Amino acid sequence: MDEKVIERLAEIVGSEFVLTAERIGPYLYDQTEACLRPKASRESVVVRPSGAREISDIMKLANAKQITVVVRGGGTGLCGAAIPIMPSIVISMERMKRIIEVDEKNFIITLESGVTLREMNDYLKKNSIFYFPSHSGDENAQLGGLVAENAGGVKSGKHGVMRNNIRGLEVVLPTGEIVQLNGKLQKNNAGYDLMQLVIGSEGTLCVVTKVMLRLYPEPRFNGTILVSFANFDQATDASTKILQTGVVPLAIEYLDRTIARKTADFLHEDWPLKRGKVDLLFVMAEDNEDALFNVGGIIEEICSSSGAVESVVLDGRDEQERILNIRNSTYYATKPYLADTLDITVPPASIPGLMKGFNSIAGKYGAVFDTVGHVGDGNVHNNIYLVNDEIPVYYEEMKAELYALAIGMGGTITGEHGIGKTRRRNLAVQLDETQVDLMRGIKKLFDPNNILNPETAII
Numbered sequence: 008m009d010e011k012v013i014e015r016l017a018e019i020v021g022s023e024f025v026l027t028a029e030r031i032g033p034y035l036y037d038q039t040e041a042c043l044r045p046k047a048s049r050e051s052v053v054v055r056p057s058g059a060r061e062i063s064d065i066m067k068l069a070n071a072k073q074i075t076v077v078v079r080g081g082g083t084g085l086c087g088a089a090i091p092i093m094p095s096i097v098i099s100m101e102r103m104k105r106i107i108e109v110d111e112k113n114f115i116i117t118l119e120s121g122v123t124l125r126e127m128n129d130y131l132k133k134n135s136i137f138y139f140p141s142h143s144g145d146e147n148a149q150l151g152g153l154v155a156e157n158a159g160g161v162k163s164g165k166h167g168v169m170r171n172n173i174r175g176l177e178v179v180l181p182t183g184e185i186v187q188l189n190g191k192l193q194k195n196n197a198g199y200d201l202m203q204l205v206i207g208s209e210g211t212l213c214v215v216t217k218v219m220l221r222l223y224p225e226p227r228f229n230g231t232i233l234v235s236f237a238n239f240d241q242a243t244d245a246s247t248k249i250l251q252t253g254v255v256p257l258a259i260e261y262l263d264r265t266i267a268r269k270t271a272d273f274l275h276e277d278w279p280l281k282r283g284k285v286d287l288l289f290v291m292a293e294d295n296e297d298a299l300f301n302v303g304g305i306i307e308e309i310c311s312s313s314g315a316v317e318s319v320v321l322d323g324r325d326e327q328e329r330i331l332n333i334r335n336s337t338y339y340a341t342k343p344y345l346a347d348t349l350d351i352t353v354p355p356a357s358i359p360g361l362m363k364g365f366n367s368i369a370g371k372y373g374a375v376f377d378t379v380g381h382v383g384d385g386n387v388h389n390n391i392y393l394v395n396d397e398i399p400v401y402y403e404e405m406k407a408e409l410y411a412l413a414i415g416m417g418g419t420i421t422g423e424h425g426i427g428k429t430r431r432r433n434l435a436v437q438l439d440e441t442q443v444d445l446m447r448g449i450k451k452l453f454d455p456n457n458i459l460n461p462e463t464a465i466i
């Protein structure tokens with residue numbers, strides 16, 4: 008990177024907040040599997056601004072000199088979106104950690120986008136009667152990254168994904184303007200909804216500097232039920248039937264037993280279910296005890312009539328958290344052996360057909376393959392494993408078949424992790440030319456010189 012640019016960056020943010028050479032190492036990669044992630048450019052420079060004004064000055068400098076900029080949140084992304092693949096100014100949001108306000112009358116928290124999910128949740132636990140239900144699997148993710156990826160997670164069944172819970176944003180455009188999008192409103196029909204356009208745009212349209220989120224009263228009664236089945240047909244039949252009754256648990260998670268066991272072993276924990284081959288984890292959150300018993304009763308009854316072979320009601324918060332922690336750790340337990348983890352999503356009622364199709368495709372390739380996921384949302388994570396520590400030869404072909412299967416069911420190739428840099432070549436199976444042209448036009452309007460995270464999210 009040009010020395011003059013580095014000097015100017017030091018003037019903007021202070022020289023102690025500009026990193027170069029070997030000090031940039033930790034900012035170059037995210038959590039994408041090492042065998043898949045693109046190579047990062049070591050010619051990059053990392054800056055750590057303290058606020059939107061500094062970011063605006065950085066963007067003006069980069070735009071004038073046409074230097075690529077990549078925004079970095081917590082680095083927990085799974086599709087290489089935050090990796091600077093060309094010499095770039097990497098803007099790390101880690102210093103922007105102010106929790107600005109908890110407005111308990113409007114149920115809204117306003118914070119800077121560098122606050123992590125863990126920091127926000129800890130703050131709310133200590134200081135508020137409210138909580139934020141949306142929980143993507145790694146609490147080191149920052150709010151800005153969760154907005155940029157429109158993250159989901161295990162608790163989206165009841166309260167939706169990030170998109171459903173974001174009320175307002177402050178953003179800095181690639182040309183340097185600072186813009187407020189929406190706010191504490193429940194309704195706003197003035198013009199196009201630019202905020203929704205920014206959500207899920209993977210750091211390609213603007214830098215998110217502030218976030219307003221909708222909060223919820225902490226549910227007073229929580230319960231967790233684990234149920235096992237002989238096969239996925241029975242499990243998915245049960246989850247579909249439960250949703251048809253109108254009961255909406257906080258989460259319905261599906262786990263192949265192979266993954267549940269692997270993860271429990273990894274954590275030196277015990278997985279309570281012994282019979283059957285696949286498990287459903289139901290997390291319930293209700294306002295009163297009667298409602299909790301009622302929902303629990305419906306779940307147990309339907310599971311039993313769908314062929315459940317074992318079920319355990321988890322007593323006490325510690326035991327519930329222990330099991331949820333096993334579910335949330337499946338990724339790190341399997342990561343050393345993974346070639347890729349997909350996040351295909353279909354309409355929830357199509358899940359049984361999708362799972363059947365997965366097994367037949369995996370069988371055809373002789374692949375070691377297992378599944379965990381948010382079946383209540385129609386979203387599953389399929390693990391494709393390394394073979395002799397290498398990406399299997401069938402990887403691309405098999406993935407293309409899995410994607411085609413999902414698209415044929417009205418699904419998407421990504422319901423959570425995004426396109427980033429690793430899935431751009433697969434995007435064409437889902438989007439037609441008209442859609443791609445519209446997306447390119449939008450990108451050009453926001454970012455006329457294509458400086459912000461190019462070669463990401465769109466084709």
Ligand SMILES: Cc1cc2nc3c(=O)[nH]c(=O)nc-3n(C[C@H](O)[C@H](O)[C@H](O)COP(=O)(O)OP(=O)(O)OC[C@H]3O[C@@H](n4cnc5c(N)ncnc54)[C@H](O)[C@@H]3O)c2cc1C
Nearest residue numbers: 080081082083084088144149151152155158159209210215
């Ligand atoms: C163990 C594990 C489990 C996970 N489980 C889930 C899950 O259940 N559901 C789910 O949806 N995801 C899940 N993820 C993926 C990941 O947590 C999300 O993609 C998260 O949203 C990334 O946030 P981050 O701050 O780490 O962003 P990063 O990885 O740093 O960046 C991701 C993208 O966001 C952009 N970005 C970051 N901050 C900003 C900002 N302030 N302004 C503009 N752009 C920005 C970056 O440029 C990049 O394009 C999981 C990841 C891991 C490692």
